[in-house]
Amino acid sequence: MSELINKIVQTAVWPFVIFLFALSALIFIYGLVEFMANADNPEKKEKGKKNIIWGIIGLFIMFSVYGIIQILQSFISSVD
Secondary structure, three states, X not given: OHHHHHHHHHHHHHHHHHHHHHHHHHHHHHHHHHHHHOOOOHXXXXXXXXXXXXXXXXXXXXXXXXXXXXXXXXXXXXXX
């Protein structure tokens, strides 16, 4: 059972988690660039701040998902 779950996690879940992690990092970096490039425009600077915040939230969520998956995998492997 744990081999099947590990295979599913390796082939389906991890690529999706890595994709979302990379997307969050890109949003964060885009927000930083937008914030610094538009320092004189308050509206675009505020949009950059929002992208930075959403990027940080996404990174936090993806780190949490990584931890939860690791805990579940260790729990499942200890049950077998």
